[in-house]
Amino acid sequence: MFFPPTLGAEFVGTFILIFFATTAPIVNQKYGGVISPFRNAAYAGLAVTTIILSTGHILGAHLNLSLTIAFTAFCHFPWLQVPAYVTVQVLGSIRAGFALKGVFHPFLSGGVTVPDVAISTAQALFTEFIITFNFLFVVTVVATDTRVVGELAGIAVGAAVTxxxxxxxxxxxxxxxxVRTLGQAVAAGNYRQLWIYVVAPTLGAVCGAGMYKLVKLRDVNDETPRPQRSFRR
Known part of the structure; x- marks a missing residue:
């Protein structure tokens, strides 16, 4: 499959992110909880940090459909590129899902993110909303404000994910x-409450990015928008 360099990097980055971020819950299910909750979170955070530092200079490293939509909504990314970015993100996620299915056969749940039976739909919706709000607030800071130390962007975003x-x-x-949920859902054939993982992150992302736009301070005598950094997730 051929993509232009930026889309190719987005595809590969999404594949790597989904593969490594999903491995821990799959291993836990197959082998009885050998990975602690913090280590599980750390694996995902390290995956994000690694990808940002290694591919961010090529394309910005979105790797996240809700991030792409939020940045586009606030003019940090052109609308014309959205369909291509969303397409490669979805393809990278699905490819990662089936790669994991091959590696960890039998697949069982496949690491699909679904709400725990102990919480309501409303609780699940709000939880995903608020964590994505937090995530996009951090990403918008390090991606669009040049006063933030660029070398620490990957670490800050990875820490937020963790x-x-x-x-x-x-x-x-x-x-x-x-796309974190979609790829695994397709590979495992489990679409239970998938809509939550589409609606809540998208709304949370837009609100998180918008909140930083409201609260950020401009430099004195600077009325022009800050240029976006090239390493955003």
């Missing part, structure tokens, strides 16, 4: 990303 999964992992899986 924190969010520590908090939400036991109840919703801590998706924050529609």
């Amino acid at each position: 924190l969010n999964i520590v908090v939400a992992g036991p109840t919703t899986g801590g998706s924050m990303n529609p």
Whole structure:
């Protein structure tokens, strides 16, 4: 499959992210909880940090459908590129899902993020909303404000992902990303309450990005928008 360099990097980055972020819950299910909740969260955070630092200079490293929509809504990304980015993100996620299915046969649940039976639909929706809000607030800071130290962007975003999964992992899986759930759902054939993982992260992302736009301070005599960094997730 051929993509232009930026889309190719987005595809590969999404594949790597989904593969490694999903491995821990699959291993836990197959081998009886050998990975602690914090280690599970740390794996996802390290995957994000690694991809940002290695591919961010090529394309910005979105790897997240809700991030792409939020950045586009606030003019940090052109609308014309959205269909291509969303397409490669979905394809990368699905490919990762089937790769995991081959590696960890039998697949069982396949690491699909679904709400825990102990919480309501409303609780799951709000949980995914608030963690994605937090995630996009952090990403928008490091991606659009040049006063933030660029070398620490990957670490800041990875830390936000780790924190969010520590908090939400036991109840919703801590998706924050529609394609994080979609690829595994397709591979496992499990679409239970998939809509939550599309609606909540998208709304949370738009609100998180919008909140930083409201609260950020401009430099004195600077009325022009800040250029977007090239390493956003």
